Amino acid sequence: MAAELHVELVAADRSVWSGEATLVIARTTSGDIGVMPGHQPLLGVLESGPVTIRTSDGGTVVAAVHGGFISFADDKLSLLAEIAELSDEIDVERAERALERAKSEADAAAERRAEVRLVAATGER
Secondary structure: OOOOEEEEEEEOOEEEEEEEEEEEEEEEOOEEEEEOOOOOOEEEEEOOEEEEEEEOOOOEEEEEEEEEEEEEEOOEEEEEEEEEEEHHHOOHHHHHHHHHHHHHOOOHHHHHHHHHHHHHHHOOO
């Protein structure tokens, strides 16, 4: 049996995803990080960015995450996000409109949030 880690992705308002995974990739203030079973314990601050979870059954879960913390110990990974949306929950057209609005208003934070949502939903950078 392949090594696994238990993942909990939680937003301020709900549990977003929970399950077994072989790899999680997230963006922290120190850069992108990949966590696999047996990784050294860590605690970090999440940046806005897509989180990619490679599930134990060979699937992939992608979420747009905005702020929060990541912690890992004893093959348990917790992603505690201010806001998190699974890729299939994101309305691409709405995110594109939000991006255009943020650009026209020169709102860098809103622009980044909209870009992250689009990357998570479409897989395009």
